[in-house]
Amino acid sequence: MPARRDPGPSVKDPELYESLRDQGSSKEKAARIANAAAARGRSSVGRSGARSxxxxxxxxxxxxxxxxxxxxxxxxxxxKGELIDALRHH
Known part of the structure; x- marks a missing residue:
């Protein structure tokens, strides 16, 4: 098992951040989701998607x-396909 990465003091939910990074999310995306979850609660972050x-x-x-x-x-x-792939995996 890899050693834990220290996301730094700006990440408000380090456990969720680590989980997202392990799933392949970028540092920026993982931090954005982890901080939103800490501010609004994990269940509300999942519900707020799919508006676009x-x-x-x-x-x-x-x-x-x-x-x-x-x-x-x-x-x-x-x-177009390359742009979509890049946006989804950023």
Whole structure:
């Protein structure tokens, strides 16, 4: 079993953070979810999703704009499927 990573003082729910990192989430995504869960409660964080359309319904321009917001490199050369994959696994 790998040693525990210290997420630092900015992460409010280290146990959830570690679980998300073990599942493959990025550091940023794991910290964002862990902090939201600590602030609003774990059950309410799960309910707050699914308000946006599926990425498949987005235009390529919308996908590129979202990729730029979160800092995905190489987005201007990506096709729609590659953008969707990059956004889902960031």
């Amino acid at each position: 359309r599926d990425y498949e319904e987005w235009t390529v321009e919308d996908l590129r704009r979202r990729a730029a917001e979160i800092g995905i490199e190489g987005r201007s050369r990506m096709r």
